[in-house]
Amino acid sequence: MRRTLRRSTVPDAGPGTLGPARIDARTKALTKRLRPGDVAVIDHVDIDRVAADALVAARPSAVLNAARSISGRYPNLGPEILVEADIVLVDDLGPAVMAIPDGSVVRLDDDGSILVGDHLVAQGDRQTAESIRGSLELARANLSVEIESFAANTMDYLRRERDLLLDGVGVPDIKTVIEGRQVLIVVRGYHYREDLATLRPYITEYRPVLIGVDGGADAIIDAGWKPDMIVGDMDSVSDRALSSGAEIVVHAYRDGKAPGRERVEELGVEPVVFPATGTSEDIAMLLADDKGAEVIVAVGTHATLVEFLDKGRAGMASTFLTRLRVGGKLVDAKGVSRLYRHRISNLQLWLLSLAGLLAVVAALWSTAAGQTFFGLVGAQIDDLTSWVGALFGGS
Structure with a gap:
């Protein structure tokens, strides 16, 4: 339970975890500037697995969450990943922790107290493996309610995007030739680095069309290849990737507004605009399917119900339906790696x-x-x- 505290002086709070605070309400944006030993300050309800993996890769000494890392809606995977990586996690600190000046050295005590200098800023619940297991058990009891909500969102998406989903109405023309080729779609999601490494022989031999979904384009470049196409709202892809020569498809809202278009045009690149209600992951798959892809190989995408819920937004219902639409062509990266790996030592x-x-x-x-x-x-x-x-x- 959240405890609202007045700003006060603590004469002797004792030693604790120390580090410079890095603050951002958007975890995805914060991980780009985190350094080992920093204290990550976020406002993230139900920390999902992708966010947790990004935080673990940045190696902060602690994660301070203004919100509840496990709200109880469903058994989200992120908090357990953080604690297993020996990263201190303190929950439910309230809005006061977001007001800490960026770069200030903060002290975290064992009882969940957060101090800047001698001033007590906030106090929350320090999570342990045992407390997380208890919270996840309670969340599993509420899973049926979340599944019902997911099903309702799925039907709502089907009604709004029936023409696009069933008949491909609204899919824009592109220059990249996909007809009759295999397509590899990379999302910077679950185990994308491992999957790309395993798929290296497949990519070398079959030379599929490489499509990066937002930051997935950077993952392709980091692995040593060049993306043929970048699809997304352009909020987590680098200028390096956008200037790589790949065809850019900006994901726009249904009303045509495309926040990422201006950024792309400022780099001297004329993008293709794709208005759709679903996620960028969805429109990449629908685009590949509509343009005649022979096989669609997915890296880092969502495959299970828990992963859909772990994304934490109603829009993931669109990903579920999209997978049903392209299911005859879609192959999960882990499946390809198991089929393609050498059987002879x-x-x-x-x-x-x-x-x-x-x-x-x-x-x-x-x-x-x-x-x-x-x-x-x-x-x-x-x-x-x-x-x-x-x-x-x-x-």
Whole structure:
């Protein structure tokens, strides 16, 4: 339960976690400027897995959340990931913690007290593995309510986007040739780095069309490739990616407003605008399907009900329906990696090569020409041995 505290002086609060505070209500924006040892200050209800993974990668000493990291709506995955990574998590600190000046050195005590200097700013609930397990058990009891809400959102999306979802009405024309090719769509989501690394042989051999969804374009570049297309609202993709020469498809609202368009045009790139209600992940799949993709391989996208709910917004119902629409072509990256990986180990290859070499030697030995060849080789070896012996014997 949140406790509202007046600003006061604490004479001797004792030692605790120290670090410079970095504040941003948007966790995705904050992780871009976090440094190891910083204290991340966020306002994020139901921390999802993607946000937690990004925080863990930035290695802050602590995460201070103005909101509740587990609200109880559903069993979200983020808090457990943070605690398992030995990152201190303090919950339900209230709006006062967001008013800490960015860069101020904060102290976090074991009882959840947050201090700047000697001033008590806020106090919250310090999470442990045990407290998180208890909260998740309660959240699972409420899961049926969330599923009902998810189903209602799904039907609402189907009514509003029926023409796009069923008939492809509204899909814009693009320059990138997709017809008859395989398409790899990269979302900076669950295990995207591992999936891309596993798919390296597949990408090298099949050369699919590479589509990055917002920050997924940077993931493609970081892995050593160049995206053919970037789809999204352009809020988490770098200028480097936008200037890479990829075709840009800006995800716009249904009324045509596209907040990311201005940023792209300022870089001297003329984008394609795709108005749609769903997520950028959805329109990338619908675009690939409508333009004749043979296979759509998904990296970092959402595949299970818990992952849809973990995204924390009603719009994820569109992703569920989109997956049903393109399901005949869609292959999850983990499935591709398991199918494509080599079934023969390196040791087996060496043994096979050795067996082949011995077979060749045996075949040559059985012929007169082969015996003559081996005799000449033996004579050359004897000469070399004698020369080496004489060289070292003479010295």
